[in-house]
Amino acid sequence: xxxxxxxxxxxxxxxxxxxxxxxxxxxxxxxxxxxxxxxxxxxxxxxxxxxxxxxxxxxxxxxxxxxxxxx
Numbered sequence: 001x002x003x004x005x006x007x008x009x010x011x012x013x014x015x016x017x018x019x020x021x022x023x024x025x026x027x028x029x030x031x032x033x034x035x036x037x038x039x040x041x042x043x044x045x046x047x048x049x050x051x052x053x054x055x056x057x058x059x060x061x062x063x064x065x066x067x068x069x070x071x
Contacts, residue, residue: 017033
């Protein structure tokens with residue numbers, strides 16, 4: 001799973017990511033969350049995060065792995 005916000009952030013996106021990760025783990029899935037180390041609100045950082053999310057999703061599609069990427 002990928003979130004555009006540092007996990008220390010209390011944005012609704014991160015609450016959703018944490019809740020979904022917990023629910024998936026309770027069902028036996030192994031979950032990893034990719035998040036930036038610190039909060040940055042620059043356009044460049046947003047573009048870099050979007051590229052990473054697309055790359056992870058594309059690689060998951062190639063391997064047939066299931067993946068949730070929040071938009």
